[in-house]
Amino acid sequence: QSALTQPPSASGSPGQSVTISCTGTSSDVGGYNYVSWYQQHPGKAPKLMISEVSERPSGVPDRFSGSKSGNTASLTVSGLQAEDEADYYCSSYAGSNNLVFGGGTKLTVL
Amino acid sequence: EVQLVESGGGLVQPGGSLRLSCATSGFTFSGYWMHWVRQAPGKGLVWVSVINHDGSMTSYADSVKGRFTISRDNAKNTLYLQMNSLRVEDTAVYYCARAARNWGIDYWGQGTLVTVSS
Numbered sequence: 001q002s003a004l005t006q007p008p009s010a011s012g013s014p015g016q017s018v019t020i021s022c023t024g025t026s027s028d029v030g031g032y033n034y035v036s037w038y039q040q041h042p043g044k045a046p047k048l049m050i051s052e053v054s055e056r057p058s059g060v061p062d063r064f065s066g067s068k069s070g071n072t073a074s075l076t077v078s079g080l081q082a083e084d085e086a087d088y089y090c091s092s093y094a095g096s097n098n099l100v101f102g103g104g105t106k107l108t109v110l
Numbered sequence: 111e112v113q114l115v116e117s118g119g120g121l122v123q124p125g126g127s128l129r130l131s132c133a134t135s136g137f138t139f140s141g142y143w144m145h146w147v148r149q150a151p152g153k154g155l156v157w158v159s160v161i162n163h164d165g166s167m168t169s170y171a172d173s174v175k176g177r178f179t180i181s182r183d184n185a186k187n188t189l190y191l192q193m194n195s196l197r198v199e200d201t202a203v204y205y206c207a208r209a210a211r212n213w214g215i216d217y218w219g220q221g222t223l224v225t226v227s228s
Contacts, residue, residue: 048214091155098169099145
């Protein structure tokens with residue numbers, strides 16, 4: 001049950017696009033299409049942004065998109081806005097009814 | 111409106127016990143798997159445990175296995191986490207969360223802080 005690997009930080013200017021990676025193994029990210037992404041603002045509970053690799057829940061802007069290749073999943077935020085500044089976490093099913101999160105990425109809008 | 115409200119957090123000495131509760135409303139509680147997820151101060155999210163809709167299946171992170179017990183009372187729409195043999199490293203905000211399809215988590219409580227310290 002090792003945490004998924006995310007870069008500690010990412011940044012972009014308003015209007016730009018930024019991609020955050022989430023690297024696991026064939027036992028989690030690579031083995032299932034059950035990767036989710038969460039946004040967390042300081043002092044708040046996380047919010048589901050992407051599920052099942054690329055599905056956007058109702059109400060999430062289409063500026064947020066997800067993808068996966070092999071053992072690495074990615075979250076792309078297009079047309080960056082100030083309110084996108086937050087911490088982002090990936091998670092993946094890891095088999096045997098276990099879930100694993102990434103270490104988190106702090107996204108800064110310059 | 112879906113609501114998840116945790117309670118039971120507080121200060122406890124190492125080796126002590128605490129039981130967290132999560133009162134739910136706004137959805138059919140008995141139809142959903144439920145998770146506990148924790149976040150140490152200034153750190154990332156860590157999955158703790160999951161329980162299926164009727165309590166017949168539970169699973170735990172290695173770090174809490176044998177010390178924590180997840181349970182639910184579908185008649186009371188409430189989720190529980192019994193935490194025994196607490197360690198300093200268990201200090202965290204504990205979130206109750208509703209499982210979405212295919213291992214996503216679609217609703218989170220506001221969290222309850224557990225501090226393990228002498």
